[in-house]
Structures are given as structure tokens and as C-alpha cells.
Amino acid sequence: MTAHSKLQRLDFNTPALQRKRRLRALKDHLARWYVSIGGLAVLAAITLIFFYLASVVLPMFQGASLERQDARQPAWLAEAGEPLLLAMEEQNQVALRLGRDGHIQFFDTDSGRALSKVALPLPEGSQVVSIGQDVPGSRRVVLGLSNGQALVLEHHYRISYPDNKRLIEPQVTYPFGGQPVSLDEQGRPLEHVAVSQNGSTLLLAASTGNQLHAVRISSTENLLTGESSQEQSELALPQLSEPIKVLLVDPRQMWLYAISGQASADVFDLRQQQLNGRYKLASGQAEVTSVTSLLGGISLLVGDSKGGIGQWFMVRDEHGQSELRNVRNFSLGDSPVTQILPEERRKGFLALDASGTVGIFHSTAHRTLLKESVAEGTAIAALSPRANRLLVESAGKLQGLVIDNPHPEISWSALWGKVWYESYPEPDYVWQSTSANTDFEPKLSLAPLAFGTLKAAFYAMLLAAPLAICAAIYTAYFMAPRLRSKVKPVIELMEALPTVILGFFAGLFLAPFLESHLPGIFSLLLLMPVGIIAAAYGWSRLPESLRLRVPDGWEAALLIPVVLLVGYGSLAVSGYLENWFFGGDMRLWLTNEMGIPFDQRNALVVGLAMGFAVIPTIYSIAEDAVFSVPRSLTLGSLALGATPWQTMTRVVILTASPGIFSALMIGMGRAVGETMIVLMATGNTPIMEANIFQGLRTLAANVAVEMPESEVGSSHYRVLFLAALVLLMFTFVMNTLAELIRQRLRGKYASL
Structure with a gap:
């Protein structure tokens, strides 16, 4: 029987083969749907994360709103005199109204019902002429009287719970006695008054026309008897040329501000008791x-x-x-x-x-x-x-x-621009979310965090990108298959090392080691390329009989002793270099001679540690891209007379460029999102300094550190979510650009 007749008898449409084809088609169909659903689920998850972050962030940028309540017209208000002060207690249940007649009326804020009325201990025949308040939140008030005296009082609200019901009892106290303090010996009305208490020292200031008066009252307590005594001293202040309109004293009792009717402020240094200067407060008329x-x-x-x-x-x-x-x-x-x-x-x-x-x-x-x-x-x-x-x-x-x-403290300018904070000499980028001081204002600038994120990623990529790409090209193109099968798994195994271990190692060992071996580290960075090139040049000059003894693709093994020798030699001479060129301490030399601040945990440490963590990611993807270049392209180039180096630079790298670029972008994303290494290997200081010897703080590390301590729903909490949203958007934009560039490179070099 001929072969042709045997082929004619083969039946490719038997029931068994039909069932097998149907089963394979079903499996292909299910796999296609499984992959499609999985991809859509990932996109849906990312979209939901984005909208969730946005829903937490957007309320920060909404404005304020007012909700009116019914207006009230209590009977006692019609009989009250001209108001000087209106105040409320913290629970918004009791309010205070101080009239010019010297009476304080406490009333219910919801109904307007009168609660209690307090007559102030004013001297006979005197009236309240002016009023001044201490810093916000102190509830301390000073009244200027028509007889040249001043009365200091405080209003408090005692809370109790009889029968499990909250009861607020308002009261007026006189912390420095119920007797007014005389400020003007001539008994003229105090037109304007100011008060400031710093510890046990009270400072009172007043004006009569263009004449200033200031008295400092110090209270001391006898630790044995418990009796308190007061010491009063007058401050000698010059007379002004214009009538005073407003007086204010700062809480540290350093400055007295006297504002005149001509829209100018005379600032007095109370410690030196002299005029600091006159400043124009308003423009034009x-x-x-x-x-x-x-x-x-x-x-x-x-x-x-x-x-x-x-x-x-x-x-x-x-x-x-x-x-x-x-x-x-x-x-x-x-x-x-x-x-x-x-x-x-x-x-x-x-x-x-x-x-x-x-x-x-x-x-x-x-x-x-x-x-x-x-x-x-x-x-x-x-x-x-x-x-x-x-x-x-x-x-x-x-x-x-x-x-x-x-959330009034949040704005785009406060988050991303320079802000001039109180007591700062100039506008600056500052992140400082908490403080022990009650007067502290959160400083929530994301600019230093974003800068620190890019700074850490830059130094990590500066180390990782050249090493990983060059290693990937050499391993995939030049290295012997047997050696490649050992080297590649070892490098990829580095990626399994937990980053917390790397951060722990970098913070506790690498940082102090770099500090004590700075000259050796820089010598290592400079001499290692020179040593490798010199070793390669020397190898090329050896007799061909010696070079042929090393199998093709195993030459890289000869560099191991070279790398070890150069590394050991660089670190060994570190102390000598430090004594010869840097006066025995390179860190002090950088700070004192060059003006470069040095922190032990700095960007150099982060670059080395995080670069070590990023190298396996970039290497693995780039090596696969280079190795997947069709062998026919390489052989064709070599057959046309190109050298292996020319084939690698003009054919292999161009063909693998989409994959190499993807490796770089994925490595960049890994560096931007890294948390534990930068958290443990830097000083965690949110500063905007390009200096490689100073620390930094990244967005991811900041979220990890401060999220557990933030109050849910607070501005701090939402700004941390904004930081996470910025990271997500950055990753999305980078991946989108990377995909566009990768597709363009693939289309450009697809014909090779």
C-alpha cells in the first residue's frame, strides 16, 4: 500500500477528534473570558480606589456655609445699654453680653432667656470707657474706666451634671483682685486699653489722647505660707504725636502696638522700652x-x-x-x-x-x-x-x-506653594503636622514630600538603571547559557528579600559605615569603572592562546577578583585619604569648609539601599526583552559582517527597546512607591534640599508614619489621602506615558 493511499484513509473528523476540538474551543473561550474579566476587574478596582480617594479629598476644598436660626428679641435686651462685648462658651448654650453700664448679662443662646446678671465692682462715679481682650481663648478682659483705672476680669463656665443633666454655671472672677489698677495719675478716662498675661506677670497698657501708660504686675506665691503678693512697676514709654485708636500687647510681652487714626502703627519694644518703628498699615485714604x-x-x-x-x-x-x-x-x-x-x-x-x-x-x-x-x-x-x-x-x-x-486651612497654594508662616523670616515649604503647643498651626505642604519622593527615586535609579540594564544586556547576549542559568535566578532571587530587612540594614549598618568611610566610598565609585575597563584592556592584550582557554561567555567570572580587589583597596585607603585631604574628618570638612550639611541617614544611603532593591525588577524584565530578540536577527547581522558589539547596539538593543523602557518605568514606579527603606534609612525630614548628604521624606513613608495617628475626617487625615491620590495619579500618568512610548518604539523598530 502506497503512502498516498494511507493518507487517503486517515480520517480527521472522527467523533473523538470532534469532541477534542469542541473541548479545546470551550477551554479557549473560557480562558479568553477569564482573562478579560480579570483585566476588567483590575481596572474596576483601580477606578474604585481613585474615586474613593477623591471622595475623601474633595471635601477639603469646599467653602464654608451659614445656617440661620430664628431671630429673637428678648425683653431684657431692649432695656440693656450699648454693648461692648458679646461672647459664648464652648458648648454654645450660654452667652455673655457686657454693656457700657458695667453690667454683664448671661443668657441662653437658643432662647435668649436671661440667666443671671452680674454688676461689676466699679468705683463710685466711674463708667466703662473702653475694653480690651487678651489673646483668643484666654477669656481675659480689661475695662478702661473714666477715672483712669483699669479692671481685669475673666469669665468662666463651670459644668456639672446633677440628675445626669448638664448644667452650665457662668461666673466672673478677678484674677488680680477686684480693685481696679490705676494707670493715669491725673484720673483721665482711659480711651483705649490692652492686657496680656504671661505666666504670673500681667501687663496693662492704656492711652489717654496721645499719651501711653503701661504697668507690669508680677504675682508671687510664698511656698511656705501659701500667701501671694503682687509687685507693680510702671514702664516709661514716650508720648506720641497723634491720637491713639487701638492698643495691643503680644502674649510674650515683647511688643506694644499703638495704632493711630492715620492708619499707622507705632511698635514699642517693651524690653528696651523704646520705639521700634512706625509702619503704614493701610494704603491711600x-x-x-x-x-x-x-x-x-x-x-x-x-x-x-x-x-x-x-x-x-x-x-x-x-x-x-x-x-x-x-x-x-x-x-x-x-x-x-x-x-x-x-x-x-x-x-x-x-x-x-x-x-x-x-x-x-x-x-x-x-x-x-x-x-x-x-x-x-x-x-x-x-x-x-x-x-x-x-x-x-x-x-x-x-x-x-x-x-x-x-477644613479652612487647606488650599492649593498652602499645599503646593510657599507659605509665609508666623515667626518665619520668609515664605517656605514646610510639612509639620503636629506639635505640643496649643497655639501651633499645622503646616501641610506636600511640596517637600513630593520633592523627597522624586529625590529618593532619582538617586535609586541613578544607581540601579545603568547596572541593571548593562547586566541584563550582557547576561542575555554575551554570557554563556550555562552561566546565565545560574546568574539570572540569583539576581531575581534578590527581589524576594523583604524591603524592611533592607531598610533595617541600611539604617543600622550602612548609614554609619558610609559616614566613617566617605572617601573610600567615593573612591570605590570612581575606581570601579576604571578597574573594570583596565582589566578588560589587559585581558584583550593577553596572548590568544591564554584567552582561548576560557570558554566563550565565561569571561565575566574573571571580573570577580577584580571587583573584590578594587573594593577592598578603596575602603582600605579611606582613612589615609581622609587624613591627607580632609583634615581627618570628611564630614566636618564638608560642613565647615564647603558649607554642605551632612546627616548620617541621607539620600546617599537611600540611593544605595533602594537601588539594590530596584535592580532585580529592572534586570529581570530587561533581560527577558533582550533574550527574546529573534536569533535570526543576530545571526543575519553577524553574517553581513557586523561585529557582535555593532549587532548588539544597532539591532538587539533597538529591537528590545520597548521592553527595556518598560523595565525602567516599572523600576521607577517601584522606587516612587517604596516605603520601608526610605522610612528606616533616612532622617525622615521633610525638607526640600537636593543635597545628597541630607535626609528626605517621601509621600509613601509619610502616609505610613502619620496615618495611624491622624484623626479620622480631619484635615490632616484627608491630606494624607491626597498624598496617596498624588502617588496613584503619578503612577497612572507614568504608566500611560510608558505604554505610549513603548508602543511607538515597537512600531518604529518592528521592521528590524
Whole structure:
């Protein structure tokens, strides 16, 4: 039987083969659907993560809102005199109203019902002429009287729970005695007064016309008897040429601000008891209409007759002298600003103008959150300690408003731009989310964190990319298959090493080792390429009979002793180099002679440790890309007369360039998202310094460190989510660009 007849008898359509084809088709169909569903699930998961992060972040950028309550017109308000002060306690249940008649009326904020009335111990025949308040949150008030005396008082609210019901009992105390303090010996009315208590020292300031008066009262307690005594001393201050309009004293009792009607401020140094300087507070024809201090007492908020509000504080100039500087400005409207209400727990404030418009602002974020009319004409307002309630008195009525303003300190300029913080000499990028000081304001700039992330990734890629790519090309193209089968798994096995171990090693061993062997490390970086090239040149000059004894592709094994010798020699001469060229201590030489700060845990340590972690990722993908170049291309190039080096540079690398580029992008993503190494191997300092000898903090490390300590729903919490969103967006953009470039490279070199 011929072969042709045997082929004719073969049946490819038997029932068994048909079932096998149907089963294979079903498996292919299921596999296609499985892969498709898996890919869509990954995309859906990433999309859900993005929208979840966005849902947490977006509320930070919403403005404030006011919710009006029913206006009240209690009977006692119609009989009360002109108001000097309106205030509320923390629970928003009890409010205080101080009238010019010297009586304090406590009342219920919801109903307006009178609770209790306190008559102040004013001397007979005297009246309240002026009022001044200490820093926000102190509840300390000073009253200037018509007889040249001043009375200091505090209002407190005692909370008890009889029958499991909260009871708030308001009370007025006199911390320095119920007797007024005499400031003007001639008995003239104190037109303006100011108060500041720093520890056990009270400073009172007042003005009569253009004459300043200041008294410092120190209270001491006898530890044996428990008796307290007071010592009073007057401060000698010069007379001003213009009538004073507002007086303020900073909480450290260093500066006295005397604002005149000509929109200028005379600043007195209370320690030297001399004039620091005169500063213009308003431009053009505007007049100062309202001045108060921001939380902490460092900044002044100055409102003028044109509806503008300026923030001012003392700044040291280039000569070390302090001067009052205008930091930022806000605009409420066209009417004069009549009252500024600083918040007691944040650097925000509310402002009220003569037309009854209220504005909500935040100083540091330079953000205007709300402008809304709350009254008709002139009004006086009180802001609750939690800044969630506003009480307005106007035309014999009390109007309550609920404030919703959860994240005023967040703005794009505060997150990404330079911000001029109080007591800082100039605007700067700062991340400092917590502090032990109650007057502290969070500094939530993401710029130093993003800079630290890119800095760490740059130094890691600077080390990893050349080594990994060159190793991948050599292993896939030049190395013998038997040696490759041993080298590649070993390098890929490095990727399984936990990064926390690398970070632990880098922080506890590598960082101090680098510090003590800096000359040797730099000698190693410089001499290693030279030693390898010299070894290769020497090998090429050996007799061919010797070179042929080494099998083709095993030459790299000869570099092992060269690398070990150069490394040992570089580190061995480190101490000698340090003594010869750097005075025995390279770290001190860098700091003192070159002006380069040096931290033990710095970017150099991160670059070496994280570069070691990134190398296996880049190497594995790039090696597979080079090795997958068709052998026919290599053989064809060699057959046409090209050398192996020419074939590698002009054929192999170009063909594998899409895969090599993908390896670099994936390695970059790994470096950007690395957490444990940068957390343990750096000083974790959020600074913007390109200096390789200084530390850094990355976005990922910052989220890992501070997320467990942040309050859920707070601005700090949401900014950390924004950091995670920035990382996600960066990875998405980088991967998208990488894919576009990879596809373009594939299309360009597909014809090779």
C-alpha cells in the first residue's frame, strides 16, 4: 500500500477528534473570558480606589456655609445699654453680653432667656470707657474706666451634671483682685486699653489722647505660707504725636502696638522700652477701623475703611532687626470693617463690616471661604470657641447662625506653594503636622514630600538603571547559557528579600559605615569603572592562546577578583585619604569648609539601599526583552559582517527597546512607591534640599508614619489621602506615558 493511499484513509473528523476540538474551543473561550474579566476587574478596582480617594479629598476644598436660626428679641435686651462685648462658651448654650453700664448679662443662646446678671465692682462715679481682650481663648478682659483705672476680669463656665443633666454655671472672677489698677495719675478716662498675661506677670497698657501708660504686675506665691503678693512697676514709654485708636500687647510681652487714626502703627519694644518703628498699615485714604490679634498673638489683623483686612507680624530683616511686615491681605467688601473675630483653635477669623456682611477667612491658607449678609447695618457678633456658631446682635435682635467650616486651612497654594508662616523670616515649604503647643498651626505642604519622593527615586535609579540594564544586556547576549542559568535566578532571587530587612540594614549598618568611610566610598565609585575597563584592556592584550582557554561567555567570572580587589583597596585607603585631604574628618570638612550639611541617614544611603532593591525588577524584565530578540536577527547581522558589539547596539538593543523602557518605568514606579527603606534609612525630614548628604521624606513613608495617628475626617487625615491620590495619579500618568512610548518604539523598530 502506497503512502498516498494511507493518507487517503486517515480520517480527521472522527467523533473523538470532534469532541477534542469542541473541548479545546470551550477551554479557549473560557480562558479568553477569564482573562478579560480579570483585566476588567483590575481596572474596576483601580477606578474604585481613585474615586474613593477623591471622595475623601474633595471635601477639603469646599467653602464654608451659614445656617440661620430664628431671630429673637428678648425683653431684657431692649432695656440693656450699648454693648461692648458679646461672647459664648464652648458648648454654645450660654452667652455673655457686657454693656457700657458695667453690667454683664448671661443668657441662653437658643432662647435668649436671661440667666443671671452680674454688676461689676466699679468705683463710685466711674463708667466703662473702653475694653480690651487678651489673646483668643484666654477669656481675659480689661475695662478702661473714666477715672483712669483699669479692671481685669475673666469669665468662666463651670459644668456639672446633677440628675445626669448638664448644667452650665457662668461666673466672673478677678484674677488680680477686684480693685481696679490705676494707670493715669491725673484720673483721665482711659480711651483705649490692652492686657496680656504671661505666666504670673500681667501687663496693662492704656492711652489717654496721645499719651501711653503701661504697668507690669508680677504675682508671687510664698511656698511656705501659701500667701501671694503682687509687685507693680510702671514702664516709661514716650508720648506720641497723634491720637491713639487701638492698643495691643503680644502674649510674650515683647511688643506694644499703638495704632493711630492715620492708619499707622507705632511698635514699642517693651524690653528696651523704646520705639521700634512706625509702619503704614493701610494704603491711600483708608483708615484703620478694627484691629485684633490672631490665635497665638503673633499676628495682627487690621481692618480698614475700604473693606480690606491685612495680616501683619514681626519679621527679622537681613540685619537681624525686627520689623512689622504685611504678609497677606483679604477683602470683605466696600464698607468699613467694624469687627474681627479670630478663631480660638485655628488661624482662621471672621470679619463683620458696617453693612452687616460677614466674611469667613483663613490666614495661612490665604483663603476666603464665605461672604454673606447677616444683618442690616451695624452689628456686634460673637464667635464660639469651636468656631461653629455665630451670634449677632443688631437692632435689638439676636440672630444665631450655625457655621459649617471643617477644613479652612487647606488650599492649593498652602499645599503646593510657599507659605509665609508666623515667626518665619520668609515664605517656605514646610510639612509639620503636629506639635505640643496649643497655639501651633499645622503646616501641610506636600511640596517637600513630593520633592523627597522624586529625590529618593532619582538617586535609586541613578544607581540601579545603568547596572541593571548593562547586566541584563550582557547576561542575555554575551554570557554563556550555562552561566546565565545560574546568574539570572540569583539576581531575581534578590527581589524576594523583604524591603524592611533592607531598610533595617541600611539604617543600622550602612548609614554609619558610609559616614566613617566617605572617601573610600567615593573612591570605590570612581575606581570601579576604571578597574573594570583596565582589566578588560589587559585581558584583550593577553596572548590568544591564554584567552582561548576560557570558554566563550565565561569571561565575566574573571571580573570577580577584580571587583573584590578594587573594593577592598578603596575602603582600605579611606582613612589615609581622609587624613591627607580632609583634615581627618570628611564630614566636618564638608560642613565647615564647603558649607554642605551632612546627616548620617541621607539620600546617599537611600540611593544605595533602594537601588539594590530596584535592580532585580529592572534586570529581570530587561533581560527577558533582550533574550527574546529573534536569533535570526543576530545571526543575519553577524553574517553581513557586523561585529557582535555593532549587532548588539544597532539591532538587539533597538529591537528590545520597548521592553527595556518598560523595565525602567516599572523600576521607577517601584522606587516612587517604596516605603520601608526610605522610612528606616533616612532622617525622615521633610525638607526640600537636593543635597545628597541630607535626609528626605517621601509621600509613601509619610502616609505610613502619620496615618495611624491622624484623626479620622480631619484635615490632616484627608491630606494624607491626597498624598496617596498624588502617588496613584503619578503612577497612572507614568504608566500611560510608558505604554505610549513603548508602543511607538515597537512600531518604529518592528521592521528590524
